[in-house]
Amino acid sequence: DTGVSQDPRHKITKRGQNVTFRCDPISEHNRLYWYRQTLGQGPEFLTYFQNEAQLEKSRLLSDRFSAERPKGSFSTLEIQRTEQGDSAMYLCASSLPIQVASTDTQYFGPGTRLTVL
Amino acid sequence: DAKTTQPTSMDCAEGRAANLPCNHSTISGNEYVYWYRQIHSQGPQYIIHGLKNNETNEMASLIITEDRKSSTLILPHATLRDTAVYYCIVMNRDDKIIFGKGTRLHILP
Numbered sequence: 086d087t088g089v090s091q092d093p094r095h096k097i098t099k100r101g102q103n104v105t106f107r108c109d110p111i112s113e114h115n116r117l118y119w120y121r122q123t124l125g126q127g128p129e130f131l132t133y134f135q136n137e138a139q140l141e142k143s144r145l146l147s148d149r150f151s152a153e154r155p156k157g158s159f160s161t162l163e164i165q166r167t168e169q170g171d172s173a174m175y176l177c178a179s180s181l182p183i184q185v186a187s188t189d190t191q192y193f194g195p196g197t198r199l200t201v202l
Numbered sequence: 203d204a205k206t207t208q209p210t211s212m213d214c215a216e217g218r219a220a221n222l223p224c225n226h227s228t229i230s231g232n233e234y235v236y237w238y239r240q241i242h243s244q245g246p247q248y249i250i251h252g253l254k255n256n257e258t259n260e261m262a263s264l265i266i267t268e269d270r271k272s273s274t275l276i277l278p279h280a281t282l283r284d285t286a287v288y289y290c291i292v293m294n295r296d297d298k299i300i301f302g303k304g305t306r307l308h309i310l311p
Contacts, residue, residue: 087245087247089245116296118298118299120299120301125303126303127287127289127301127302127303127304128246128299128301129301130298130299130300133298141298176245176246178245178246178299180296182296189295189296190248190251191248191299192248193245193246193247194245195244195245196244196245
């Protein structure tokens with residue numbers, strides 16, 4: 086257990102439905118990352134926050150995807166009008182910037198596995 | 203795209219040292235070499251990182267060539283629990299991780 090938690094661990098939904106995932110980072114970590122991993126591939130970067138500010142978004146993050154971190158603590162990732170191609174593991178990671186800590190290691194949660202039928 | 207090249211898969215006998223190679227010929231001067239691993243159905247786990255000196259921690263050793271164009275991760279006494287996908291990553295500090303496909307390491311009993 087890295088201290089990063091994600092909820093739910095599994096989600097099955099029908100095409101066209103909206104889903105929301107939650108990530109709770111390690112409490113003092115001000116950086117939070119979202120990644121997506123499809124079967125047989127390495128994780129792909131989606132977006133990251135420093136505190137409540139979303140500082141970078143991948144081109145993979147289409148307009149159906151939105152991520153928030155309203156108080157700089159937990160984050161949510163919402164997918165609207167899900168498609169079968171959205172089926173993947175959604176991973177969250179948190180870290181401290183190197184200026185603050187002696188390491189910038191990203192600690193990953195267990196992921197949320199989404200299946201779109 | 204990932205800046206590293208790794209073998210797709212490797213086998214290692216339990217109790218032996220597992221040596222995982224990685225090529226990163228286009229690494230720039232301020233980029234570090236990181237290694238993460240991912241055990242089936244879990245999130246990636248940090249192992250070790252280095253800039254140009256060899257590094258060792260409780261999990262592994264990292265050997266970086268003098269020209270920094272390649273490196274080797276060494277698990278000194280592999281156990282069955284080390285079966286995982288190992289990712290070699292080149293990145294700046296505090297940056298997002300660009301994962302490749304990694305090396306699938308099988309530890310054989």
